[in-house]
Amino acid sequence: MSALSSSTKLKHFLLTTIPALGHIRAESGIVCELIKTEPHLIFTVLVPKFLAPVFSRELTQWSVTEADLARIRATELREVYQLIIAQESITCTATDTVFDYKGITPPTAVFSDLFTPAFAPYIKEKTPDVKIVNLWIITSGSILWHHGKGEHGGLFEWEARTKAVFEKGEDCGRTFDEVAQSVWREPNSGKLLPNADGVKMYDYESYPQPSNGTPPVSMIMGAIRQATQFADASITATTSAFEPASSKLLNDWYEGELGKKVFNFGPLVPFSAAPYTTPPLPSQGPFQPIFSFLDSQPPKSVMLVSFGSIFFPSKGWQLEAVLKTLLEMRTPFILSRAPAMFQPLDPKLEETVEDSGLGLFVDYVPQRDILGHPNLGSFLTHGGNNSMWESIGAGVPNIFWPFDADQPIHAAYMTEVLDCSWELMQVRAGEGAQPPARGGKVEGTPDAVTAELKQILIDLKGEVGERKRKNLEAVRKQTLDALSEGGEVRKDVQAVLKLASGDA
Numbered sequence: 001m002s003a004l005s006s007s008t009k010l011k012h013f014l015l016t017t018i019p020a021l022g023h024i025r026a027e028s029g030i031v032c033e034l035i036k037t038e039p040h041l042i043f044t045v046l047v048p049k050f051l052a053p054v055f056s057r058e059l060t061q062w063s064v065t066e067a068d069l070a071r072i073r074a075t076e077l078r079e080v081y082q083l084i085i086a087q088e089s090i091t092c093t094a095t096d097t098v099f100d101y102k103g104i105t106p107p108t109a110v111f112s113d114l115f116t117p118a119f120a121p122y123i124k125e126k127t128p129d130v131k132i133v134n135l136w137i138i139t140s141g142s143i144l145w146h147h148g149k150g151e152h153g154g155l156f157e158w159e160a161r162t163k164a165v166f167e168k169g170e171d172c173g174r175t176f177d178e179v180a181q182s183v184w185r186e187p188n189s190g191k192l193l194p195n196a197d198g199v200k201m202y203d204y205e206s207y208p209q210p211s212n213g214t215p216p217v218s219m220i221m222g223a224i225r226q227a228t229q230f231a232d233a234s235i236t237a238t239t240s241a242f243e244p245a246s247s248k249l250l251n252d253w254y255e256g257e258l259g260k261k262v263f264n265f266g267p268l269v270p271f272s273a274a275p276y277t278t279p280p281l282p283s284q285g286p287f288q289p290i291f292s293f294l295d296s297q298p299p300k301s302v303m304l305v306s307f308g309s310i311f312f313p314s315k316g317w318q319l320e321a322v323l324k325t326l327l328e329m330r331t332p333f334i335l336s337r338a339p340a341m342f343q344p345l346d347p348k349l350e351e352t353v354e355d356s357g358l359g360l361f362v363d364y365v366p367q368r369d370i371l372g373h374p375n376l377g378s379f380l381t382h383g384g385n386n387s388m389w390e391s392i393g394a395g396v397p398n399i400f401w402p403f404d405a406d407q408p409i410h411a412a413y414m415t416e417v418l419d420c421s422w423e424l425m426q427v428r429a430g431e432g433a434q435p436p437a438r439g440g441k442v443e444g445t446p447d448a449v450t451a452e453l454k455q456i457l458i459d460l461k462g463e464v465g466e467r468k469r470k471n472l473e474a475v476r477k478q479t480l481d482a483l484s485e486g487g488e489v490r491k492d493v494q495a496v497l498k499l500a501s502g503d504a
Contacts, residue, residue, distance in 0.1 A: 013042075044099075196246045241478045306335075
């Protein structure tokens with residue numbers, strides 16, 4: 001506040017997020033892009049208390065100045081909205097910081113995570129003129145696939161179809177959620193999923209690993225309702241160059257039928273013209289063993305194995321087959337055991353890995369920094385949005401092991417359409433292990449996993465690997481063009497500022 005003149009008319013936006021690191025990481029990027037672009041903007045962020053320090057840390061990854069950071073106010077209390085619009089003071093219980101809103105214009109826009117849909121109707125009730133900007137923070141293909149109309153393969157009509165069951169008296173005493181789940185499961189019958197950019201997948205391939213079969217009904221329906229009813233616009237984590245046909249289809253649907261805008265904000269991870277480089281690290285610290293291990297290996301030889309903060313293989317033999325293959329092929333690796341879903345490995349295997357000097361087990365990895373190390377050669381990943389874009393930014397090819405959500409479409413698109421990655425098919429299980437649309441058969445045995453991974457490791461070092469890296473570099477340069485001054489992302493950032501400020 002001290003850096004701004006008292007006569008300056010400030011703009012004020014507010015963001016709501018959820019307790020998920022992937023969402024917080026992407027949404028910190030949205031905040032920073034808008035803050036850096038508009039010097040007279042204050043941003044209030046409502047974040048879960050225990051993640052307030054994490055959000056603050058993520059902000060520092062975006063090349064923002066101290067003056068920029070001073071205009072971002074992170075607090076965890078959703079109930080404070082009434083105090084903010086009344087221009088009163090609030091106290092963040094995570095940091096004990098007091099934020100004084102006296103003289104600061106109430107928010108003209110609320111940026112709402114797709115999974116905080118209950119907040120949007122509350123905002124519209126209290127402040128009808130405030131703009132709601134829905135944060136999809138996934139790619140256009142994923143939005144259409146999960147939340148689009150039935151003809152897109154999505155769940156847009158899911159709520160209406162569920163209600164129709166009750167209207168027809170066909171609920172048979174079931175609860176709303178039980179009926180919704182039965183409606184949701186209907187499409188998985190072996191039909192090809194529609195995809196404008198050429199991805200070929202059967203509907204059951206949406207679940208390459210066993211699903212618990214219980215989607216969070218109210219959350220997903222609420223997200224669709226927020227985006228298509230309450231929100232004035234939506235932000236995606238993609239570019240139209242990355243998925244041109246899907247981006248156009250989403251935009252045509254939103255603008256043409258719903259009368260809403262869609263803005264592409266690009267990867268929503270730090271992305272620069274030069275590939276990532278590992279920052280200088282202290283000689284002692286929690287990550288020192290990781291980078292000492294990396295430094296000791298040949299260039300482009302190490303595989304990072306990380307499944308994000310939520311997902312992890314549920315069947316121990318799958319990962320054990322992978323690790324044994326890496327040892328047999330003399331491929332050094334780093335395995336992150338961060339997820340709460342981590343399944344303990346065979347102690348004898350862990351001992352073998354330790355004795356070999358080829359593997360390192362860690363509880364947390366600084367993923368972006370590892371991807372930037374010159375000795376990192378590949379990334380075995382679940383394929384979440386942030387991980388996919390971070391690997392593109394680093395120029396490191398993925399070996400996908402998708403589980404759920406947006407991961408299967410990322411794996412298929414990057415592997416089959418863009419030809420810049422691989423996907424492990426033999427680790428598929430449950431209904432997702434049925435014959436894939438791209439051909440072949442899923443054996444789902446340790447021997448099949450071993451054979452598949454061996455071929456990928458051979459390909460990484462040969463002509464196939466060279467081709468895929470070349471294609472990956474083309475995707476990276478394409479993304480940089482969208483992020484450049486005058487590019488699509490910069491234009492969309494400016495357009496969102498105008499809309500959110502009430503200037504559009």
